Amino acid sequence: MSPVLDLAHDLIRRRSVTPDDAGCLPLIANRLEAVGFRIEHLRYGDVDNLWATHGGEGPVLAFLGHTDVVPTGPEDRWASPPFEPTEREGLLYGRGAADMKGSVAAMVVALERFVVAHPDHAGTVGLLLTSDEEGVALHGVREVVEHFTRTGQCIDACVVGEPSAKAKLGDLIRVGRRGSLSGTLTVRGVQGHVAYPDKAKNPIHAFAPALAALAAERWDEGNADFPPTSFQVSNVHAGTGANNVIPGELVALINFRYATASTADELRERTEAILRAHGVDFTIEWHLSGRPFLATPGGRLREVVVNVCRDLCGTDPEQSTGGGTSDGRFIAPMGAEVIELGPVNATIHKVDECVSIADLERLPDLYEAICERMLLDPVSPPEARPGV
Numbered sequence: 001m002s003p004v005l006d007l008a009h010d011l012i013r014r015r016s017v018t019p020d021d022a023g024c025l026p027l028i029a030n031r032l033e034a035v036g037f038r039i040e041h042l043r044y045g046d047v048d049n050l051w052a053t054h055g056g057e058g059p060v061l062a063f064l065g066h067t068d069v070v071p072t073g074p075e076d077r078w079a080s081p082p083f084e085p086t087e088r089e090g091l092l093y094g095r096g097a098a099d100m101k102g103s104v105a106a107m108v109v110a111l112e113r114f115v116v117a118h119p120d121h122a123g124t125v126g127l128l129l130t131s132d133e134e135g136v137a138l139h140g141v142r143e144v145v146e147h148f149t150r151t152g153q154c155i156d157a158c159v160v161g162e163p164s165a166k167a168k169l170g171d172l173i174r175v176g177r178r179g180s181l182s183g184t185l186t187v188r189g190v191q192g193h194v195a196y197p198d199k200a201k202n203p204i205h206a207f208a209p210a211l212a213a214l215a216a217e218r219w220d221e222g223n224a225d226f227p228p229t230s231f232q233v234s235n236v237h238a239g240t241g242a243n244n245v246i247p248g249e250l251v252a253l254i255n256f257r258y259a260t261a262s263t264a265d266e267l268r269e270r271t272e273a274i275l276r277a278h279g280v281d282f283t284i285e286w287h288l289s290g291r292p293f294l295a296t297p298g299g300r301l302r303e304v305v306v307n308v309c310r311d312l313c314g315t316d317p318e319q320s321t322g323g324g325t326s327d328g329r330f331i332a333p334m335g336a337e338v339i340e341l342g343p344v345n346a347t348i349h350k351v352d353e354c355v356s357i358a359d360l361e362r363l364p365d366l367y368e369a370i371c372e373r374m375l376l377d378p379v380s381p382p383e384a385r386p387g388v
Helices: 003-012 024-034 097-117 141-151 203-216 264-277 300-313 328-334 357-376
Strands: 038-044 047-055 060-066 086-088 091-093 124-130 157-160 172-174 179-188 230-238 249-258 282-290 318-320 337-340 354-356
Touching (some): 003 091, 003 097, 024 038, 024 097, 060 357, 091 097, 097 124, 097 354, 097 357, 124 141, 157 300, 157 357, 172 300, 179 264, 203 249, 203 264, 264 282, 300 357, 328 337, 354 357
Antiparallel strands (some): 047 124
């Protein structure tokens, strides 16, 4: 069994349902410490985080991942136990195989190989892992970045191991992500009997025209890098459970996935203005889980990752800003260039999650090549280094 496949097996066996790390981070820390990495364990609340670094002065290249996984759903629907890694027909099955214990294993193996081959490399290479990515994400990378800010730690470039590919390794990389702004909207009414509507105020009726206006609103036109901002309602709840009672309150959960063409403040203000214009009596609690970010075209890391995919995978990767959010949203505001590169994402969060064994065994080569091109030759373009 290859080193990356062996480590992926070990990680999948650990029932690390968010935010429980289940011993993944100590296992990784021991391996990296054995090849000279400095280890910093950062625990906030019930969340474990690991920051492992090797090197000294110069640019900081970080690899970012998470060891926590989503719940399995009904385990009897899995063809094999979700926490027992199983290989069949060229695929490795298990919860977290693609999202993202496979990438984490590949990062560890790549970093071990890189520092053993180049113990005196320029700059610093680091691995940042958390057990709080799939959950509320309050005590994971978000809080680690606050710690870095207090202590003066910087990151110049960051590779996130989220599963990015569509059909095969290297066919798509994420060069940015949309922001995510959520709101819990409460519409106030007056509870009463349905036979006496004049003595009540139905919050559902009050909200319906405003909802139609919100859904029809064109928030922006997007731009060359991002699609237009989207507005969605994920839940509406009202009523007492009886069909003869006008409810006194309605609660709706709303979300914006927004591009750099808008700001969170603008979206908040426009939403509330539409609600007021329709006479809705409301309160709204907003939560900004992350702002949009984009790796600048022509940026060093973006160029390196594109060329690594071309050279090692034989593909010209699509450079996308689609999908949901990732922990890269916390790293980008540090001034870091952030790129996401990982395996195929077709089965993530599903029953029978799996990853291609062939892709998994090639992924350390991609991560190691990124280290070489960023830290061994950080100035000249990658194509100037024959044989890499």
